[in-house]
Amino acid sequence: MKISAVKGMNDILPEQIGTQRPISAWQRLENACRVRFDLYGYREVRTPVVEETRLFARSIGESTDIVGKEMYTFSDRKGKKLLSLRPEGTAGVVRAFVQHSVHTRDPITKWWYGGPMYRYERVQAGRYRQFHQIGAEAIGVAEPAMDAELLVMLDRLLRDDLRISPLKLLVNSLGDRADRTAYVDLLKSYLKKHLDSLCEDCRRRYEQNPLRALDCKVPDCQPVLDEAPQIGESLSEPARRHFEKVLALLGEMDIELEVRPRLVRGLDYYNRTCFEFVAGGLGAHDTVCAGGRYDDLVGSLGGPRLPAIGFAMGVERLVMLLPEDPNLEPEGPRVFFVYVGEESLETCFRLMEEMRESGVSAEMDFRGGSVKSQMRRADKKGARFAIVIGETEIATRRVSLKELWREKARDEETISFDLLVDSVKKRLLMNG
Numbered sequence: 473m474k475i476s477a478v479k480g481m482n483d484i485l486p487e488q489i490g491t492q493r494p495i496s497a498w499q500r501l502e503n504a505c506r507v508r509f510d511l512y513g514y515r516e517v518r519t520p521v522v523e524e525t526r527l528f529a530r531s532i533g534e535s536t537d538i539v540g541k542e543m544y545t546f547s548d549r550k551g552k553k554l555l556s557l558r559p560e561g562t563a564g565v566v567r568a569f570v571q572h573s574v575h576t577r578d579p580i581t582k583w584w585y586g587g588p589m590y591r592y593e594r595v596q597a598g599r600y601r602q603f604h605q606i607g608a609e610a611i612g613v614a615e616p617a618m619d620a621e622l623l624v625m626l627d628r629l630l631r632d633d634l635r636i637s638p639l640k641l642l643v644n645s646l647g648d649r650a651d652r653t654a655y656v657d658l659l660k661s662y663l664k665k666h667l668d669s670l671c672e673d674c675r676r677r678y679e680q681n682p683l684r685a686l687d688c689k690v691p692d693c694q695p696v697l698d699e700a701p702q703i704g705e706s707l708s709e710p711a712r713r714h715f716e717k718v719l720a721l722l723g724e725m726d727i728e729l730e731v732r733p734r735l736v737r738g739l740d741y742y743n744r745t746c747f748e749f750v751a752g753g754l755g756a757h758d759t760v761c762a763g764g765r766y767d768d769l770v771g772s773l774g775g776p777r778l779p780a781i782g783f784a785m786g787v788e789r790l791v792m793l794l795p796e797d798p799n800l801e802p803e804g805p806r807v808f809f810v811y812v813g814e815e816s817l818e819t820c821f822r823l824m825e826e827m828r829e830s831g832v833s834a835e836m837d838f839r840g841g842s843v844k845s846q847m848r849r850a851d852k853k854g855a856r857f858a859i860v861i862g863e864t865e866i867a868t869r870r871v872s873l874k875e876l877w878r879e880k881a882r883d884e885e886t887i888s889f890d891l892l893v894d895s896v897k898k899r900l901l902m903n904g
């Protein structure tokens with residue numbers, strides 16, 4: 473019986489993770505994040521993949537698609553609690569922050585996290601049911617400089633460190649709760665007049681979550697939505713000043729951006745600044761990073777009334793866009809040992825271990841076979857050097873180092889067993 477992975481949940485095989493040395497695309501992304509986040513004072517936190525369902529309902533919002541349609545929910549063995557696989561990271565991180573009273577030790581908390589998230593969505597390129605996010609949350613600062621710092625950090629990470637191109641930063645302000653309520657009323661009365669010209673989804677959103685209609689991609693809806701009242705016009709004075717200051721600070725840092733009055737997010741906890749980084753070349757699902765402020769969430773989850781802002785990046789989407797690093801080399805062992813006969817297997821085994829102990833990757837194929845077939849395997853593996861050991865080599869305690877990468881191997885010198893590791897290391901240092 474063959475059992476496959478669940479639809480939309482993918483194995484990430486080594487060749488997808490990347491076939492380059494010293495690190496793969498996934499690791500390159502993770503390392504770049506670690507280094508960047510460290511520069512800005514973020515520390516790593518790991519929270520469980522499973523949380524109580526009500527945590528997500530309360531934070532992301534009952535009427536959102538995520539909570540209403542997309543969560544993997546089940547009761548625990550005793551049937552007492554409803555649990556869900558996390559569809560995103562913010563809710564769990566804030567729960568942990570509140571549960572451990574972190575604010576009593578640290579008035580400003582900056583945490584980052586990464587890992588798999590789960591949403592039962594329609595599976596398409598760039599959209600999966602298990603996907604990975606790397607995100608961060610900064611809790612405790614209401615000032616616009618916090619928003620600006622976070623966006624500068626992301627811009628540097630995505631543009632300078634990861635070289636994602638083309639890339640656009642879209643920003644908007646959703647105002648505060650009261651601004652939003654006033655705006656939703658305004659939007660609803662406008663949409664009501666045009667319901668006949670809107671798609672079925674928009675008509676449903678009109679009832680349940682009118683802001684989401686602004687996000688509709690159906691071409692026929694666009695003329696109505698283009699003319700809709702804009703949230704910017706409903707912002708209170710403090711919210712408007714906040715947004716202006718964020719834009720001014722980003723302008724001073726020469727961060728390119730576009731204000732998108734129709735940008736809203738699919739999660740209810742946002743207020744004030746919200747944003748998305750959109751990349752070219754991904755088709756429909758081209759948002760590689762998204763986030764915003766959520767000043768009421770910590771308080772509504774039973775914590776102190778602390779403002780916060782955060783974001784999450786879609787790892788699968790970014791990995792697809794990472795340009796190849798020309799300095800990286802193909803993956804594969806540095807040295808491949810080829811043996812002829814039982815006695816030489818033991819010698820190879822010992823020398824191979826010596827190589828590895830000194831930091832040089834080495835492999836051999838214990839199944840043996842002809843020298844020709846072992847050499848073919850060395851090639852296929854992408855090895856840099858091959859070393860053949862047979863009776864003569866054992867008798868003289870000398871071997872020759874065969875270059876497999878370069879067109880014309882230089883004269884093959886023979887090297888004594890004792891100097892082999894050092895010679896290989898020297899050759900690797902001299903010409904890469």
Ligand code: HAM
Nearest residue numbers: 560562599600603759760761762763764782783784786
């Ligand atoms: P989100 O916009 O739902 O925000 O997701 C953030 C990113 O995760 C998206 O921009 C996308 O790159 C990736 N993503 C989402 N769903 C999928 C999927 N089905 N398949 C592949 N990638 C996906 C959040 O999750 C918020 N927690 C972000 C945040 C943190 N806001 C404040 N703090």
